Structure formats: structure tokens, C-alpha cells
Amino acid sequence: MIRFTSKGIYCVPGKFYLDPWKPVDLAVISHGHADHAHWGMKKYLCHHFTVNILRSRIGPDIHVQGIAYNEAVLINGVKVSLHPAGHIIGSAQIRLEYKGKVVVFTGDYKIQDDGLSTAFEPIKCHELITESTFGLPIYRWESIAMQNERLQAWIKDNQSNKKTSVFIGYSLGKSQRILNAVHEMGPVYVHYSIAKLNEAYSQAGIKLPPYRVADLKSDIKVLDNQIVLLPPALLDSQLLQKIPHSAHAICSGWMQIRGARRWRSADAGFAISDHADWQGLLQAVRGSAAEKVYVTHGQTATFAKYLNEIGIEAEEVKTQYGDEEDPQTQTTE
Amino acid sequence: MKEFATLINALDSSNKTNSKKEAILDFLDQASEKDKLWFLALMTGKRPKRSIAVKDLKEWTLEITGIPEWLFVECYAAVGDLAETLSLLLPPPSQLIEKSLSDWMAEIAAVQDAPVADKKAFVVRSWNALTTVERFIFNKLLGGSFRLGISAKGLINTIAHYSGNDASAVAHSIMGEWNPHEFEFEKLIHGAYSDTNLSKPYPFCLAYPIENEPEKLGPITEWQAEYKWDGIRGQFIKRSDDIHIWSRGEELVTPQFPEISEALQQWKGNFVLDGEILAVKDGRVLNFSELQKRINRKTIPKSLREEVPIAVYLYDIVELEGVDLRNQPLAYRRAQLEKLVAANADSALQLSPLVHASDWQSLYSIQAASREVNSEGLMLKKKDSAYHAGRKKGDWWKWKVNPMSIDAVLIYAQKGSGRRSAHYTDYTFAIKDGDKLVTIAKAYSGLTDKEILEVSRFVKQNSLEKFGPVRTVKPDLVFEIAFEGIGYSKRHKSGVALRFPRILRWRKDKTAADIDTLEDIKKLIQ
Numbered sequence: 001m002i003r004f005t006s007k008g009i010y011c012v013p014g015k016f017y018l019d020p021w022k023p024v025d026l027a028v029i030s031h032g033h034a035d036h037a038h039w040g041m042k043k044y045l046c047h048h049f050t051v052n053i054l055r056s057r058i059g060p061d062i063h064v065q066g067i068a069y070n071e072a073v074l075i076n077g078v079k080v081s082l083h084p085a086g087h088i089i090g091s092a093q094i095r096l097e098y099k100g101k102v103v104v105f106t107g108d109y110k111i112q113d114d115g116l117s118t119a120f121e122p123i124k125c126h127e128l129i130t131e132s133t134f135g136l137p138i139y140r141w142e143s144i145a146m147q148n149e150r151l152q153a154w155i156k157d158n159q160s161n162k163k164t165s166v167f168i169g170y171s172l173g174k175s176q177r178i179l180n181a182v183h184e185m186g187p188v189y190v191h192y193s194i195a196k197l198n199e200a201y202s203q204a205g206i207k208l209p210p211y212r213v214a215d216l217k218s219d220i221k222v223l224d225n226q227i228v229l230l231p232p233a234l235l236d237s238q239l240l241q242k243i244p245h246s247a248h249a250i251c252s253g254w255m256q257i258r259g260a261r262r263w264r265s266a267d268a269g270f271a272i273s274d275h276a277d278w279q280g281l282l283q284a285v286r287g288s289a290a291e292k293v294y295v296t297h298g299q300t301a302t303f304a305k306y307l308n309e310i311g312i313e314a315e316e317v318k319t320q321y322g323d324e325e326d327p328q329t330q331t332t333e
Numbered sequence: 334m335k336e337f338a339t340l341i342n343a344l345d346s347s348n349k350t351n352s353k354k355e356a357i358l359d360f361l362d363q364a365s366e367k368d369k370l371w372f373l374a375l376m377t378g379k380r381p382k383r384s385i386a387v388k389d390l391k392e393w394t395l396e397i398t399g400i401p402e403w404l405f406v407e408c409y410a411a412v413g414d415l416a417e418t419l420s421l422l423l424p425p426p427s428q429l430i431e432k433s434l435s436d437w438m439a440e441i442a443a444v445q446d447a448p449v450a451d452k453k454a455f456v457v458r459s460w461n462a463l464t465t466v467e468r469f470i471f472n473k474l475l476g477g478s479f480r481l482g483i484s485a486k487g488l489i490n491t492i493a494h495y496s497g498n499d500a501s502a503v504a505h506s507i508m509g510e511w512n513p514h515e516f517e518f519e520k521l522i523h524g525a526y527s528d529t530n531l532s533k534p535y536p537f538c539l540a541y542p543i544e545n546e547p548e549k550l551g552p553i554t555e556w557q558a559e560y561k562w563d564g565i566r567g568q569f570i571k572r573s574d575d576i577h578i579w580s581r582g583e584e585l586v587t588p589q590f591p592e593i594s595e596a597l598q599q600w601k602g603n604f605v606l607d608g609e610i611l612a613v614k615d616g617r618v619l620n621f622s623e624l625q626k627r628i629n630r631k632t633i634p635k636s637l638r639e640e641v642p643i644a645v646y647l648y649d650i651v652e653l654e655g656v657d658l659r660n661q662p663l664a665y666r667r668a669q670l671e672k673l674v675a676a677n678a679d680s681a682l683q684l685s686p687l688v689h690a691s692d693w694q695s696l697y698s699i700q701a702a703s704r705e706v707n708s709e710g711l712m713l714k715k716k717d718s719a720y721h722a723g724r725k726k727g728d729w730w731k732w733k734v735n736p737m738s739i740d741a742v743l744i745y746a747q748k749g750s751g752r753r754s755a756h757y758t759d760y761t762f763a764i765k766d767g768d769k770l771v772t773i774a775k776a777y778s779g780l781t782d783k784e785i786l787e788v789s790r791f792v793k794q795n796s797l798e799k800f801g802p803v804r805t806v807k808p809d810l811v812f813e814i815a816f817e818g819i820g821y822s823k824r825h826k827s828g829v830a831l832r833f834p835r836i837l838r839w840r841k842d843k844t845a846a847d848i849d850t851l852e853d854i855k856k857l858i859q
Binding site: 136137138139140254256257258259260261262263265266267268269299302305306309 | 345346347348398400401403404407408411412413414417418421422425469482749754755756782
């Protein structure tokens with residue numbers, strides 16, 4: 001039913017693609033991150049919440065259809081439905097059913113419930129196509145409550161040392177999580193690119209805590225001693241240095257490793273991720289009860305080898321999905 | 334261990350010297366006397382003997398976690414630090430226990446000679462009572478090695494600030510051998526043990542690379558010039574017939590060079606000398622690769638003593654008959670040194686000859702020919718200079734000959750360790766031998782962070798094979814490798830080894846067809 005092609009993951013009987021990276025007629029999109037939702041498709045199909053993200057990201061005049069979680073549509077005889085992936089707002093696992101056979105493409109996902117994205121639901125299938133960004137057992141996330149506690153403790157420490165707490169996190173998903181976790185500590189200023197995506201949350205009916213849009217050009221002094229959220233593209237910019245008394249923290253799963261924290265030489269690194277950790281990946285694979293697993297991006301070789309060793313047939317496949325959590329591969333949005 | 338963990342975390346997460354200093358001062362304010370002493374011992378490399386083998390720690394972790402060994406290897410490659418890999422893999426603790434740093438050190442020392450089963454029980458119990466960060470520190474303590482993101486100089490300045498003493502006095506106070514089980518912190522940093530410690534060396538006086546043309550230094554008559562030897566810088570101490578040889582890395586190397594201590598037995602007087610340990614045969618200084626055969630050996634067989642005879646070329650005298658001469662001018666110290674050497678004629682320790690030139694121009698030609706005597710260039714020292722503790726700009730300069738360089742192609746890459754663990758930063762380079770490629774050098778430094786990312790990306794996309802953490806890379810990227818010396822060696826397939834190889838620049842203008850050949854490179858060997 002599925003073929004891995006140079007344009008993307010292709011559903012043969014349905015004649016459509018899942019998260020393609022080259023222009024095609026019909027693209028079913030798992031979520032709104034740039035490495036999964038490319039420009040140039042004649043038609044897009046995604047979750048309702050992702051529609052506005054695609055419009056603001058790719059263009060207002062794209063042809064896009066939104067559907068709800070668990071709502072099925074029939075395309076050339078293939079039953080297509082979306083199910084919560086818990087990665088970011090509107091993120092979905094794509095379930096395909098054709099002549100009794102079920103394939104699920106996870107897109108990016110996490111098992112932990114961040115309280116903003118609809119929580120991940122395991123879907124039974126015959127074949128599972130999964131990511132493996134953090135597919136090594138060294139990646140084990142702390143509970144969301146503990147992660148939030150650490151962010152708050154860091155702010156508190158900064159406040160007592162008269163420092164400005166600057167968080168660097170991906171503008172779609174991560175920033176909203178941080179905002180949610182820290183807003184009780186004081187007014188939160190966000191970069192306009194984050195504010196723009198915050199609106200997508202509001203339009204979807206998801207209530208975010210109050211925030212202020214930071215005017216970085218004219219009145220940067222206002223930020224002194226406050227809480228600021230910036231996208232990773234600004235990590236190496238002059239701007240960061242212009243913020244008075246700033247201490248900056250990177251929030252990404254990669255920050256689990258001491259070497260990665262020191263490489264970035266941030267003042268703090270928090271291992272907060274919108275991807276599943278090692279146990280999360282295993283849990284998803286087991287929960288799907290799939291007979292065959294395809295591993296798309298991240299630690300593909302390692303994760304596939306391990307699955308085979310524990311008796312789950314798996315192979316790695318080459319895709320062009322990247323890793324939005326890696327501050328190195330960031331581009332400005 | 335809470336205070337210590339906080340300190341480690343703070344040192345780790347900042348690259349600003351000032352915040353590191355603050356973190357240490359905070360620690361010194363809060364920690365107990367004993368913890369402070371252990372902190373200092375660990376930071377200055379006075380580590381206790383490793384009490385538990387790495388392979389045991391790894392085995393127990395595999396047992397607890399149930400992960401296969403190959404997966405462990407993958408994890409280690411991604412983390413780049415064994416103690417940290419273990420701490421991340423182990424399951425969360427079931428019950429936290431708080432103990433001080435010195436308590437942990439005492440417990441670790443207590444299992445030193447215990448049977449393996451007892452060691453295992455102790456380690457497993459401890460792992461289960463510590464957070465991930467504390468566990469990482471605990472593993473480091475077991476291993477006995479701890480490198481933290483602060484320089485020796487930064488540490489000494491901080492302690493000087495804390496104790497209200499002069500930095501050079503502190504440096505001297507905490508140098509040399511002292512046992513954390515027997516000493517007291519406050520006494521130590523205030524120099525209470527200095528007089529009684531016969532082995533105690535002085536901080537080495539170091540030079541900066543010369544920045545301008547030497548003639549801009551003023552009249553040549555104010556300067557002393559000598560060869561810059563490429564050996565092991567050392568201090569040679571004889572006090573009350575006790576003999577100690579220290580290397581610049583603050584390691585006692587006395588047993589490695591028996592001919593030096595034997596010669597010093599015969600010398601008269603009490604003194605501390607500064608000089609260079611070199612392999613010298615028939616009055617000629619040998620290539621560093623010869624000296625290397627004598628380093629890090631437990632025993633020195635007689636045949637090796639004959640094959641690679643050792644001598645010391647003396648530069649300076651820092652203490653004579655119990656008197657610290659460091660604040661005397663160099664000209665005075667040199668005269669004292671010459672007097673001492675004259676009174677103890679000996680081929681094992683001799684003066685490093687001065688280089689005489691009446692003007693800068695003639696010094697240039699001597700400098701350019703330095704390699705002919707197997708030296709790296711010249712040292713220029715102001716005749717009225719003191720023997721500073723550490724580096725001070727202006728008085729001592731090193732004037733090295735330009736490095737040699739070759740063009741080589743990248744063929745293996747490996748992820749680095751520590752802060753470099755996220756990227757491919759450790760490279761092996763090859764040159765041409767006929768139509769084959771043969772390895773010649775490994776290099777870790779010389780690229781900017783941005784270039785490292787670019788090379789890393791190339792490695793990911795152009796890996797041909799995988800041997801554990803090592804990737805074989807399509808031979809495509811050419812780099813200019815600079816080095817200080819070259820000699821025959823079995824370490825690399827080419828049969829030659831480079832001294833201090835480092836990447837000078839990435840030659841994006843060249844392809845693998847343009848790299849140097851082994852035949853040409855062998856011509857560089859003296």
C-alpha cells in the first residue's frame with residue numbers, strides 16, 4: 001500500500017503522498033512544521049488546527065482542506081483518518097485503511113501530555129511508520145511537572161540576581177509550552193514570530209496565558225529583568241546580546257547531553273522536547289501492535305536494529321524529515 | 334553532595350569567567366573544610382587511585398538496564414563521556430540520600446581493596462540513591478578524574494580572592510604533592526605546608542608567542558636569546574639530598590629519568606632548576622619522537638637508556654640554598670646558574686647555550702636555521718625579568734620557526750568528546766602513497782565552530798562505512814595540516830608521524846588529487 005519515493009511517502013492505491021518534500025497533487029500533512037509541510041502541493045489535507053498554520057507559513061491562497069481527529073475521508077478507495085500525535089497543535093498520526101490492511105504514519109509525536117496539544121493516542125495497525133529523533137536510551141524525559149518546575153526555579157534565580165530570563169525554543173509548539181509553564185512568574189514577552197503562531201492557537205480555541213509582544217527594535221530596555229521567548233534563529237544574533245542583563249536558556253531534547261549544552265554555551269539548557277523519548281518510542285511501537293515498522297528519521301539505524309533484536313520486524317527508510325529541535329539547523333521563519 | 338553538584342552545574346553552564354568565579358566563591362562560603370579540600374584536590378588533579386574498573390561499571394549498567402552492548406556503544410558515541418553515559422542510562426533513583434563530597438570520597442576509598450562483589454553492591458546502592466547529575470559526579474569520582482571548565486589560572490585567582498593572598502603565593506602553596514586525607518584547606522591555601530614540603534616546585538614561568546617583529550623589542554643588548562627546545566620542560570629539585578623532577582604538567586616524573594636523578598645525587602648544594610628534558614646523543618639533540626619512547630613507562634630497561642640517552646638543558650635557577658630567587662633579574666639568575674653548573678661539571682645536566690648575536694638581523698638567520706639543531710626556534714627573555722608565576726606579557730617571548738605543512742585528505746571522522754560530542758570533530762587524514770591513501774595524522778583543532786558544522790554535515794551525508802563510532806568518509810575534503818616536527822613512527826600506516834598536527838585551513842580550492850605524496854613528505858625528515 002505504501003512506497004517510499006524520492007518525493008515522499010506514497011500511498012499507491014490512494015494516489016496521494018504523506019508529508020511530501022516535492023510538489024505533488026495531493027498531500028496529507030501530519031503537522032505544520034516546515035520539514036513536514038512543504039510548499040507547492042496542488043492540494044493539502046490536514047487537521048483543522050493545522051490549516052491556519054499552513055496558510056500563514058506557505059501562503060494564504062493554498063488549496064487546503066481541514067478535517068477533525070477520527071473523521072474519515074475516502075480517497076480512491078483508501079480510508080484516511082487523523083489521530084492525535086501530541087507533538088504540537090493539530091499534529092496527527094495519519095491512518096490509512098485499504099482492503100482490510102491498516103498503515104499508520106506517526107509524523108512527529110510525543111507520549112507526554114503537554115496540556116496544549118491533543119494527547120497522543122496509540123492506533124493499532126499492521127504497519128507503522130515512525131520517527132526516531134531521540135531513539136537512544138540516554139534520552140529519558142522528566143515529567144512535564146518537573147520540567148516546568150525547573151524552568152520556574154531558573155527564572156526565580158535570575159530574578160533574585162536581577163537578570164533577564166531569555167528562553168530559546170522553537171516558535172511553534174515549544175514556545176507555547178514554555179509560555180504556559182512560566183507565565184505565573186511574571187510578564188512574558190514573546191518575539192513577533194512566536195506571537196503570530198500564538199494566534200493560530202487562539203483561533204483553534206486553545207487558551208494561552210497572557211503575553212506581550214516584544215518590540216525588539218525600539219524599546220529593548222523594557223525587557224530588563226523580565227521573561228522573554230525567542231525563536232532559535234536569533235540564538236547567534238546580536239539581538240540576544242542587546243537584551244539587558246540577559247541569561248539565556250535553550251529548551252530542546254538535545255540539551256539532555258552535557259556536551260551539547262556546553263557546545264552551545266548557553267547559560268542553561270533544559271531537556272524539553274516535543275518528540276518521544278526512547279521509552280516513548282518503544283511504547284508507541286508496542287501500542288500499535290504493528291507487524292512491520294519503518295523508521296523514518298533520527299536514530300533510524302539504531303532504533304530499527306534494536307526493534308529487530310526484540311522481535312519486531314523493522315527497517316530504516318530515507319526521508320527528508322529533519323529535526324526542528326536542533327538549534328544548528330534552524331532557519332528564520 | 335548538593336553544594337558540589339550545584340557548583341559543577343554552574344561551572345558547566347557558563348562560559349563567563351566571572352560567573353564561574355562567583356560559583357566557586359559561593360561554594361567556598363557554604364562547603365565544609367573537608368569538602369573544600371577535596372574540591373581543590375580534584376580540581377588540581379590530585380586524584381585518588383581509580384578504585385573501580387571502568388569495564389565493571391559498564392557491565393553493571395548493562396545488567397541493570399538490560400540494554401545490549403552495541404547499543405551502549407552507540408550511546409557512548411553520542412554522549413562522548415563514559416561517566417555521563419552511565420548516569421543517563423541508569424533508571425531513576427528509588428530513594429535519594431544526601432552525603433557530603435568528603436563522605437563520598439571516604440566511602441569510595443573504603444572499597445578500594447574490597448572484593449568485587451562488595452564494590453558492586455556499594456556502587457549499585459549509590460546509583461540508586463542519586464539524581465542523574467549527582468550520579469554523573471559520583472561516576473567521575475570513582476574514576477578519579479575530573480576536568481571542569483575552569484583553567485588553573487582561573488582557579489588560583491579565585492582562591493587568591495577568597496583567601497586575600499597573592500595569586501603567585503597561592504599557586505605555590507597548592508602546588509606539588511599533598512594528600513587530602515591529611516591536610517587542612519585553610520592552612521594549605523595560606524602556605525602553611527610550603528616550608529616543610531621538600532618536593533614542592535614553583536609555578537613555571539611561561540612565555541607568549543611573539544606578536545611583532547623582534548626588532549621592535551628594543552636594543553638587542555637588553556635581551557637574552559636561547560634555543561627553544563622541544564622536549565619536556567621540567568623543574569629539578571634537590572633539597573637536603575631529596576631529589577624530585579616535576580614536569581610542566583605538574584607531574585612527578587623522577588623515576589622515568591634515572592640518569593638525571595643519579596647525576597643530581599652527585600651535585601653539591603640545594604637548588605631548584607628549570608630546564609628541558611631532551612634525548613641527546615653524541616652532543617646532538619634528537620627528534621622528539623625518540624624522547625617519546627621514554628615517556629609513560631613503568632620501568633626503563635638498560636637497552637633503552639643506551640638507545641635514547643637523556644640529558645637536561647638548563648634554562649634558569651629559581652631557588653638556591655633555600656632562597657627564592659624569582660624576583661632577582663634574569664641576568665643575575667643566569668650567572669648563579671652558570672656558577673652552579675661550573676661547580677658540578679656533568680654531561681647529564683648542562684647549560685642550555687645562549688645564542689649570541691650583535692644585531693637583530695643576524696639573530697633572524699640563526700632563528701631560521703633552528704630546525705638544523707632540532708629546536709623549534711628561539712626564546713627571547715628580557716635580561717632584567719623576574720621569574721613570573723605563569724604567563725606575563727612583555728618579558729618572555731617564544732619566537733618559533735614557521736610550522737611545516739602538508740595537504741591531506743579527510744578519510745575518517747569521529748564525534749568528539751565533551752562539548753564536541755554532538756558533532757564530528759575528530760579527524761584522521763591521509764596522503765598519497767602511489768595510488769593508495771595512507772593515514773598520517775589525527776587532528777582535533779583548527780576549525781571554527783561553523784566549519785565543524787559544515788564538515789559534520791558532509792560526514793553524515795558521505796559516510797561509506799561505520800566502525801563503531803568511526804565513520805569512513807568519501808575522500809573529498811582537503812585540509813592543510815600544520816605541524817612542528819616529523820619523524821618515523823609505527824603509529825600511522827604511512828610510517829611517519831607528525832608532531833603537534835593541527836588543521837591550518839580547509840583547502841576548499843583543492844581536491845583529493847592535489848594532496849601530498851608520502852615520498853615528498855619523507856624528504857622533510859631530518
